[in-house]
Amino acid sequence: MDLAYTEAEEEFRRRLGTWLAAALPGLPPRPSPDDWPARRAYDTTWQRMLYDAGYAGLHWPVDAGGQGATPTQHLIFLEETERAGAPYVGANFVGLLHAGPTVAAEGTAEQRARWLPPVLRGDEIWCQGFSEPGAGSDLAALQTRAVRDGDDYVVSGSKIWTSHAEVADWCELLVRTDPGAPKHRGISWLAMPMDAPGITVRPLRTLAGSTEFAEVFLDEVRVPVRNRVGAENDGWRITMVTLSFERGTAFVGEVVACRRTLEALAAEARRNGRWADAVLRRRLGRLNAEFRTLWRLTQGNVSESQRTGGVPGIGGSVFKLRYSGARQELYEAAAEVLGGGDALDLDQEWVLDRLSSLSYTLAAGTSQIQRNIVAERILGLPKGR
Numbered sequence: 174m175d176l177a178y179t180e181a182e183e184e185f186r187r188r189l190g191t192w193l194a195a196a197l198p199g200l201p202p203r204p205s206p207d208d209w210p211a212r213r214a215y216d217t218t219w220q221r222m223l224y225d226a227g228y229a230g231l232h233w234p235v236d237a238g239g240q241g242a243t244p245t246q247h248l249i250f251l252e253e254t255e256r257a258g259a260p261y262v263g264a265n266f267v268g269l270l271h272a273g274p275t276v277a278a279e280g281t282a283e284q285r286a287r288w289l290p291p292v293l294r295g296d297e298i299w300c301q302g303f304s305e306p307g308a309g310s311d312l313a314a315l316q317t318r319a320v321r322d323g324d325d326y327v328v329s330g331s332k333i334w335t336s337h338a339e340v341a342d343w344c345e346l347l348v349r350t351d352p353g354a355p356k357h358r359g360i361s362w363l364a365m366p367m368d369a370p371g372i373t374v375r376p377l378r379t380l381a382g383s384t385e386f387a388e389v390f391l392d393e394v395r396v397p398v399r400n401r402v403g404a405e406n407d408g409w410r411i412t413m414v415t416l417s418f419e420r421g422t423a424f425v426g427e428v429v430a431c432r433r434t435l436e437a438l439a440a441e442a443r444r445n446g447r448w449a450d451a452v453l454r455r456r457l458g459r460l461n462a463e464f465r466t467l468w469r470l471t472q473g474n475v476s477e478s479q480r481t482g483g484v485p486g487i488g489g490s491v492f493k494l495r496y497s498g499a500r501q502e503l504y505e506a507a508a509e510v511l512g513g514g515d516a517l518d519l520d521q522e523w524v525l526d527r528l529s530s531l532s533y534t535l536a537a538g539t540s541q542i543q544r545n546i547v548a549e550r551i552l553g554l555p556k557g558r
Contacts, residue, residue, distance in 0.1 A: 178245070186249050192226055193257040200260070206383055209264075213298060213340040216263030220295030229293040230269075237277035238289045248472060255429035262426075264337050268292040268299035272345040272364070275415045280402050288343070288364065300341035302332040302365070302389060303412070312347070313356045313409060317391060319348035319363065325395040326350070326363065331388065338374045338387035341367045345415065346396070351406050360408035362415075364400040371395075428471055428496065431503055432464045434526075438503075442510045456506055463499045467492065 178186075200219065204211035223229040232247035233239020242250070262269050273292040276284055291297035308314035317330025328348055338344070344365040351359030367374075371394040376384040403411040439457050442448040470492050504526055 178249075182243075182245055182249060185246055186253060189228070189250060189253050190257070192228075193253060193259060196222055196226070197257060197259060203260075209339050209384070213264045216260065216265050217295035217298070219260040220262075220265050220269075220293075224294050229295075230273075230289075233274070233277060233289075233293075237285055238293050239277075244472070251426045252429050255426055255433060261430075264298050264340055265292070265295060267301045267336055267341075267345065268297065268343075271301060271415050272299045272343070275345070275362075275411065276364075276402060278414055279411055283399075284364075284402060297342040298337060298340055299343045299345060300338040300367070300387075300389075301336045302338075302344045302346040304332060304334045306331065306333050312412070313360065315347055315349060315360065317346075317348050318352065319350050319361060319396070321350070321398070322395075324398050326361075326398060326401075328363070328365070328391050328394045328396055331390045333388050334377070334386045335374075335389045336386060338367070338389050339376055339384065343367060344389070347408055347412060350408075354406060357409045359406055360412070361405050362402045362408040362411040363396050364402065365394065365396045366400075369394050369396065427500070428464060428467050431500060432461075432468070434507070435460055435464060435503060438507055438510045445510070447510050450509075453506070453509055456502075456509075460499065460503055460506060463495075464503075467496055467499065470495075 200222075201215065204215050206212070220229060227240060228250065230237070230239035231242045231250050232244065233241070235241040269292060273289055276288050280288070288297075292299070302317075303312060303315075305315050305317060307316060315330075317328065317332065319326035319328045326348065328346070330348070332346070335344070344367055346363045346365045348361055348363055349359050350361040353359070365372075371392040373390040373392070375388040375390070377386045377388060378384050379386065435457065439448075439461075442450075442453065442457070447453055507526075
């Protein structure tokens with residue numbers, strides 16, 4: 174791919190920068206991390222601003238309500254919004270980066286018309302109901318049952334690590350619709366309304382004190398059959414589409430954020446005298462090379478997804494595997510630069526980021542699972558016994 178920016182792309186960057194400079198001062202103060210209704214309102218307000226300005230779903234296909242932007246324009250958007258300190262997708266994460274792209278790729282015309290515009294406008298929030306207490310890394314071992322009853326599925330079971338369930342309107346839900354089939358073949362992908370009777374949400378508090386995850390208990394919840402994306406029992410294939418977005422493009426903006434954090438760490442090390450430590454300097458230099466390489470890998474993955482109809486390939490597992498480790502090492506380096514007496518002060522943003530970084534080798538598929546995918550599907554190695 175051509176890594177040089179064209180004049181048209183640089184003009185897009187300038188227009189975006191001008192809009193960001195005018196729009197960001199109008200945002201209200203960021204709410205408390207513990208106030209989820211306020212966080213939802215803040216995140217959806219920003220999403221509506223993007224929508225009104227023509228930047229929502231920038232890289233989504235036009236027929237899905239997006240702008241049909243090129244991969245390079247999408248990456249410029251992520252670079253500039255991060256550099257300007259604009260809000261991240263926040264509570265819109267699952268809808269914009271997981272469920273929405275999946276519906277755009279696999280949904281019917283009616284499903285796309287129903288669910289995609291509210292996601293792009295920030296009117297509706299989605300959560301992810303994939304993981305279960307007894308089926309962690311082995312997602313295909315899920316046991317939540319969906320029994321067909323006329324025009325509905327009756328769903329019973331439980332989910333864990335359900336992102337943003339407290340404030341969600343919809344849930345991308347994996348269920349077992351054929352318990353007699355091999356575990357990968359009896360699964361279906363449903364869109365479940367979170368206000369349906371029989372749903373209980375119990376927030377989970379993380380190591381950093383946040384509650385963006387929850388347990389969700391389902392007691393004979395009725396979900397219309399028309400809410401199934403894809404064919405019955407074809408949910409594993411649909412799930413691979415969802416996970417390709419989660420691993421392939423959902424972390425793109427965070428690479429930009431990490432590069433900015435690294436620059437700030439280097440500046441602070443020069444200010445506080447830690448720059449004299451040659452070992453620390455080498456570590457920061459190597460991390461700089463690591464994140465520059467990850468950005469180039471991101472450019473390649475996004476371009477590949479454009480060539481293949483917008484669905485990222487399995488190269489996203491390479492990116493996710495390496496990014497998870499690099500992010501953890503970045504905040505280990507932050508502890509060296511900024512640590513000391515304040516190392517356990519949870520009011521310090523970098524400490525919360527350090528604690529959060531520990532989850533990245535688990536989220537979106539553990540590093541062990543990613544290594545298996547790379548080994549089997551990219552390198553062609555035999556499956557382990």
